[in-house]
Each structure stands twice: as C-alpha cells, then as structure tokens.
Amino acid sequence: MLHYLVSKKFLARILWFAILEINCVLTQECISKDYGNGGTICVCTDHHCDTVPSLGKIPLNSYVTYTSNKDGLRFKKTVQKFKITRTQLPKGYHYQECLSEIHHEYEICGENQNKNKYSGIYKNWDPSPSKSIIIDRSKTFQEILGFGGAFSDATAINIKTMSVSLQAQLLKSYFSEDGIEYNLCRVPMGATDFSTHVYSYIDSNTNEVNCIDPALGNFKLTKEDLSYKIPVILEANRLSSRKLQLFTSTWVAPKHFKENNNYRGSMGFIKKGLYQLWADYFQKFLDCYKDNGVNFWGITTGNEPYVANVQMEGIPGVLWFPDDHGQWIRENLVPTLRNSVHRNIKVITLDDQRPLLLAVLPKTLTNGTEHCVHGVGLHWYLDQDNNTYLLDEFHQRYPNLFLLATEGCEGDWVNNIRLGAWDRAERYAWDIAQDLNHWVTGWVDWNMVLDLDGGPRVAGPVDSPIIFNKTANEFYKQPTYYALGHFSKFIPRGSVRIYTTQCDGDDLTDIVAFKRPDGLIVVVFVNRGDHQVRRVFIDIKRGEIDISASPHSITTILY
Secondary structure, eight states: OHHHHHHHHHHHHHHHHHHHHHHHHHSOOOOEEEOSSSSEEEEEOSSOOOOOOOOOOOOTTEEEEEEEETTSOOSEEEEEEOOOOOSSOOTTOOOOOOOOOBTTBOOOOSSOTTSOOOTTOOOOSOOSSSEEEEEEEEEEEEEOOEEEEEOOHHHHHHHHHSOHHHHHHHHHHHHSTTTTOOOEEEEESSOOTTSSSOOOSSOOSSOOOSOOOTTOTTOOOOHIIIIIIHHHHHHHHHHOSSOOEEEEEOOOOOGGGBTTOSSBOTTOBBOGGGHHHHHHHHHHHHHHHHHTTOOOSEEESOSSTTTTTTOGGGOBOOBOOHHHHHHHIIIIIHHHHHTSTTTTOEEEEEEEETTHHHHTHHHHSTTTGGGGOOEEEEESTTOOGGGTHHHHHHHHHOTTSEEEEEEOOOOOSSSOOOTTOHHHHHHHHHHHHHHHTTTEEEEEEEESEEETTSOSOSSOOOOOSEEEETTTTEEEEOHHHHHHHHHHTTSOTTOEEEEESOOSOBTTEEEEEEEOTTSOEEEEEEEOSSSOEEEEEEETTTEEEEEEEOSSEEEEEEO
C-alpha cells in the first residue's frame, strides 16, 4: 500500500512537471526587430508568434505583474509577495469621486484639499518620493462591456491573403487565450475608407435616382462580406474563450438614397422621403448576416454623422443634422428593429468625436430619442486632457446611457505606418485609461490589420496594431497591440471599475483599477516618463504592492 501511495505521488509529480514543461513550450517569446522608430516590433511567421504567459492560479499572498516597455519587454510575467497587511485606511484618507476639470474648478482629494490645485489630479496622502495609491474596492463605478477592434474590409482582406497557418497565428493573437482575448468588435455595414472601392448593398451601374425599390429586392451582400469578413468573424468566434460580441456601423448609403447622389460625405443627407427605407436597409443587413451565422449585439446610428460633410480626401459618409437624426432614430430605426428578430439589439448613437457630447448630441436626444437608445459611441481623434469633463457631465446628465469608445487609430495621411513606435502605444494607453476613469465602458480600435502601405484603402493611410508584410508572409505586432492587450486581456466583460486615489495623469503616469467577475483585482499602471517611477498600491484587504515601473512602460497587476 505504501509503495502504491509513493508511486502515485511520484507519478503525479512527474505529470505536474510535464504540464509545466508543456506550458513553457507553448509560451513563445517575441522575435524583436528595430526599425529605428523609437521602439520595436515582434515578428510573427507561420511557425512562430509570441504569446501571453498564462495567468494560472495566483499563489497565496502574492500578486502577478505583466510588463511591456519601450526597451522590448512584452507581457513579461513576474510573481511577487505582498509586503504587509493593513487593517485600516491610512490617516487622512477620505473618498472623493474622480472628477476632471469642471467650470475651471479643480477637484482635489487627499490629506489636505487646501494645498495646491492640480488640474484633474488627486493629491496623494503619502508625501514620500514613492507615492502611495489607495485601492478601495468598496467604491465602484461603471461595468465594462469589452475591448477589441474592427473587422474592416482591409482587415479581412489582409487576413485572407495570408497563408492558412499565418491566418491562424494572427487570429489566435487577437482572440485566443494565448493572445489578448478581444471580445467586443465592430463590423462595417458596407464600404469604408478602408475598402478597395466604395460600394453599398444596392448598387447600380447608372446614376438613376428615381428608381426606388420599397422592398429592397436588390439588396445583397458582397464578396467583401461573404468571402472575407464573415469567414474571418466565424473563425475568430470559434477561437474566442469569451463570447465575442459584435456591433455594426455604416459609412455608405446607396447613392440614390442621398441628396447629393454620391457615396462621399459632402452634403450627403438621406432624402427625408426615404427615412423608413434607410431603417429597412439596416434591418436587411442584420438579417443577411444572421442567415450567414453572424449575430449582432449592437448597432450604431451611423459613422461620424455630424462631420461627414467636412471629411477630407473623399471618405464615404452620410451627413445628418442632429434634430433630423433624432427623428429618424425614434420614428424609423428603433421601431423597425423592435418589430424584428433583432428587437434586443443595443442601439448606440453619436459614433463621433468627444467634443460633440454636450454641444450637439443633446439636440439628437430630444423628444424622447434619449429613451430609444442604449449608449453613445465615441471616437478618440479630438480627445484631450482638458475635455474629460465632457464625459463626466454627460454621464451625470444621462446616467442610463453607456459610453463606449468605438474607434481610434494612430497615424495620419502623411505620417502613417511607423514600425515599432512606442510613443503610439503610450497614447493608446493614456487614452484608454483616461476614458475608463471617466465612465467609458470599453475601447474598440479601428483596423486590426493593415499592409505596409496602410491599406487596402480608398483614402489616406493610417497605422494599425498589426502590420502585414505580404512579400515575406509575416506580420508585425506593433507596440499599440501590447498597449491594448494590457487592458483587453486582463479586464474581461463584467468587470467593474473601482476607486483609486489617482484617477488622471500624474507626472506622466496613468492608473485605473477594476474588480473582475472572478473576484480578482486588476490595476493598469502606465509610466510615460523618461525615468523609473515607484508607486505603492495599498489594498487594506490584501496589503501593499511596491512597484518600480521602468521608463516608458505599461504594467498590469493582478491579485
């Protein structure tokens, strides 16, 4: 019997070490390459692509950190012990909700509110060189919907151009447990500026504007949907361990639906007599995707509807006046959806820039439209430190509408692809942390994959977290991929933001914290400065976490 027990224990130990060995083999390190742009990329081929080390079970009285930085660390995992255990909050601490600059008055929290005024920064209670950040899980804020990117035409075409094995590497990098586990993604309804050509689902070879089919009998999906986007979406959903939720946005209306008879945005209003047909068009798209195995969680009321008239380089778009948009939403779009099999879909309005939140959107939400929608989509292009108050004030005014970042990307039409640029990762991390600290429930990137020319596209190129080199049949993970991953990988849907005594950028650092559905606490700590920064995170239920963050780094802490 003793011999049997010893043998059993011995075999169990051998099995345990074998499992550890398998995990070591499966975890692949970054193959780094420097293009001289202030950082490095990670090269992925048919046979090798870096993965994220598994979190596993966190040892008792310990915490886990994952770090990426400008010097080349990528999700470097460490396990450390809590230093001490506190039984009460430090003297002088009191809670105050994180508010940004409002009406030029600054909200300060800490030991003494009368000392020094910082724009949107908390005064920490600990005066030592290593600042102490209190984490108070009893104070909670918004629930997280998720993180992800867009299945644009360019994304899907690039993926389907890859070898089969490289496609698998890329989709695993975004959606599997080995990757950064995207769970909320955007799907364009028709063409965008990142398509090979501009098209709608009712196209004609003529410019005939008076031949309107009220049954939308000519509506049909395109090759971009059937051969590229839908197959990629289905494979991504198969790989995802988290339920993949999708929302759709439209850039393009059929030319004859618009007053300018043009796909482009200039004065491109929907004809008022076709408001219902435009709503039917949205439902028809949802029906067709459902028939092909793809269901949608949400739908936006149009991409950038209030700036489509001024978009450069002929980006396709539909222009709306706010009051007309509100009328169409409440009288046409929402009743149409509610009377269909898509009755439970989330309706997201705005899908445009942050400064429009208070200046324009309330005009759309009048006359009951506020009660017809579920949330508000935000693009990051005009985000600044001094306009986060718009998020706070909007939430206070419309507490039942969630805020969701629905588009962002780095680069512009002159300075687009910069392989390895770490400063772009920092801008991603800064914006995501800033949004999350001001009631935003998630962050969705623009194109997931572009080629070395920033395309395919019909307008100017931008950058992307992954760049595909078709000639070499390999792709490059940009620093922005890792910046997104420090949030998407470790903050699953259903997590709730919790209070910290630093909520906005302090000396080029950003901090945001969450409680996950499984009970784990997550803290994302960004150091955008040129020097090492030390912080002591205090959780009275667990103890102190003493972190020294390397220059230009992103660290995710879990316990």
